[in-house]
Amino acid sequence: xxxxxxxxxxxxxxxxxxxxxxxxxxxxxxxxxxxxxxxxxxxxxxxxxxxxxxxxxxxxxxxxxxxxxxxxxxxxxxxxxxxxxxxxxxxxxxxxxxxxxxxxxxxxxxxxxxxxxxxxxxxxxxxxxxxxxxxxxxxxxxxxxxxxxxxxxxxxxxxxxxxxxxxxxxxxxxxxxxxxxxxxxxxxxxxxxxxxxxxxxxxxxxxxxxxxxxxxxxxxxxxxxxxxxxxxxxxxxxxxxxxxxxxxxxxxxxxxxxxxxxxxxxxxxxxxxxxxxxxxxxxx
Numbered sequence: 001x002x003x004x005x006x007x008x009x010x011x012x013x014x015x016x017x018x019x020x021x022x023x024x025x026x027x028x029x030x031x032x033x034x035x036x037x038x039x040x041x042x043x044x045x046x047x048x049x050x051x052x053x054x055x056x057x058x059x060x061x062x063x064x065x066x067x068x069x070x071x072x073x074x075x076x077x078x079x080x081x082x083x084x085x086x087x088x089x090x091x092x093x094x095x096x097x098x099x100x101x102x103x104x105x106x107x108x109x110x111x112x113x114x115x116x117x118x119x120x121x122x123x124x125x126x127x128x129x130x131x132x133x134x135x136x137x138x139x140x141x142x143x144x145x146x147x148x149x150x151x152x153x154x155x156x157x158x159x160x161x162x163x164x165x166x167x168x169x170x171x172x173x174x175x176x177x178x179x180x181x182x183x184x185x186x187x188x189x190x191x192x193x194x195x196x197x198x199x200x201x202x203x204x205x206x207x208x209x210x211x212x213x214x215x216x217x218x219x220x221x222x223x224x225x226x227x228x229x230x231x232x233x234x235x236x237x238x239x240x241x242x243x244x245x246x247x248x249x250x251x252x253x254x255x256x257x258x259x260x261x262x263x264x265x266x267x268x269x270x271x272x273x274x275x276x277x278x279x280x281x282x283x284x
Contacts, residue, residue, distance in 0.1 A: 023257040024059040027249070029068065030263055032235065034201050034242060035270040043150040045182075046073050047267040048103075051080040051205030052248025054116065055092045057255040059262060062095035069103060072266060075149075076107040079137065080205045080246060081114025081161065081186030087124045090131060097135035107147050109137045112158045114186035114206065116252070118166070140184065142171040152271045153179025157199070162187035163206070163224070169197055180271050188231070188245050189224035191238045201269055202243035209233035209247035213259030233260070 048069065060068075077100055083093055100109055111132050113125075120128055129139050138145055140158020147154050155176045160166040167190050172183075181199040188204035210217030210232055220227045226245075233245050247263040 021256050023260075024057075024251055024255060024262060027060055027068070027262045027264060028247075030265045031268070032244060032265060033268045033270075035272070042273065043152055043271045045107075045149055045154065045269045045271060046075045047078055047182075047203075047269060048072070048074045048076070049078045049080060049203050049244075049246055049265040049267060050249060051186075051203075051246035051263075051265075052082040052114070052208055052250055053079075053084070053093075053096070054082055054248070054250025054252055055084040055089045055096075056086060056250070057252065058250040059255075060249060062099045065096065065264075066099045066102060068264065069099075072103075074103050074105055074266070076147075076156075077103070077105055077109040078184045078203050079109065079111040079132075080184055080203055081112050082116040082205065082248070082250075083114075083128065083132075085116040085119040087120060087127070090124075090128055093128075093131060094135070097132070097137070101136055107149065107154075108145075109135075110145065110156050110158060110184055111137045111139050112184050112186055113139070113141065113161055113166075115161050115163045118161060118164050140172075142166070142168040144172060144174070144176050146177055146179075149271060152273075153177050154271065155179055155181050157181055157183045159183060159185040159190055161185075162190040162193075167193075169194065173197060180269075182269065183243075187224065188243060189226050191241070191243050192225055194241075195239050199241055199243075201267070202241070203246065203265075203267070204243065205246040205248050207232045207245060207247075208251065208257075209245075209260035209263070211248075211251055211257055211260055212254075215259075217259075 142160045144157045159172045183199045183202040187206045
C-alpha cells in the first residue's frame with residue numbers, strides 16, 4: 001500500500017514539475033498603452049522591452065523571437081538587465097542581438113545592467129558590454145541619451161542597478177533637456193527614491209513576476225519594499241508616475257515557472273505636444 005502511495009505521489013510530482021517547465025515556453029506578449037489622454041499633436045513611441053533574459057535558462061530561440069516580433073512596429077528597444085551571469089554564456093547573447101538588429105529600429109537599442117550581470121567581474125563585464133555595443137546597443141550606466149521623435153525631445157535615462165548599490169540618480173539625470181523622460185532600469189525599487197526626479201514612464205524587471213508564485217511570491221520578501229507593497233509585475237503608479245515591471249524572458253535557479261509566464265512587452269508611449277509638456281528636469 002505504501003509503495004502504491006509513494007508511486008502515486010511521484011507521478012503527481014513529475015506531472016507538476018513537467019507542467020511548470022512547460023510554463024517557461026508559454027511566452028506572453030503584453031501590449032501596454034501609456035498617456036493616451038494626451039490631445040493635440042501627439043506622437044507615439046513604440047517600445048519593445050526585453051528583460052531578465054537569463055541566457056543560461058531562456059526558453060525562446062533567436063529565430064522564435066524574430067518570428068514573434070518581425071511584423072511588429074517597433075521604434076525603440078529597451079533591454080532592462082540580467083542578460084546572464086557566466087562568462088561562457090556571453091557568445092549565446094550574440095544571435096539574439098543579431099535578431100534585434102533585423103527589426104529596423106528607428107531610434108536604437110538601449111540597455112542597462114542588472115544584478116546578475118554584475119556577477120561578472122572586470123574583463124568579463126567589459127566583454128559583455130563590448131558585445132552589446134558591437135551590435136548597436138547604447139549601454140547606459142547612470143547616463144542618459146537624448147533623441148528627437150517628430151521634433152519632440154525624449155530623454156532616455158538609464159539608471160544602473162539599484163539592488164547592488166550602483167544607482168546614481170544625480171548622474172543619470174545630469175544635463176537632461178526639457179522633454180519626455182523615459183527611464184530604463186533593472187530593479188524597480190529605485191522608484192521609491194525618485195520622489196524628486198521626474199519621469200513620464202519607467203520600465204524595469206528583476207522580480208520575474210515571482211517566477212514561482214503560488215499562492216504568493218513569499219521568497220521575494222528580501223528583494224525590497226515593493227514586494228511588501230504587492231508590486232511584483234505589471235503596471236503601477238508611484239508618486240503619480242507610471243512604471244512597469246516586466247516578468248522577464250528567462251529563469252534563475254530551477255528552470256520552472258508557477259503563477260508567472262515569460263514576457264515580451266510592447267509599450268505604446270504617447271508623447272505630449274512639446275508646448276504643453278511640463279518641465280522634465282528633476283525637482284532637486
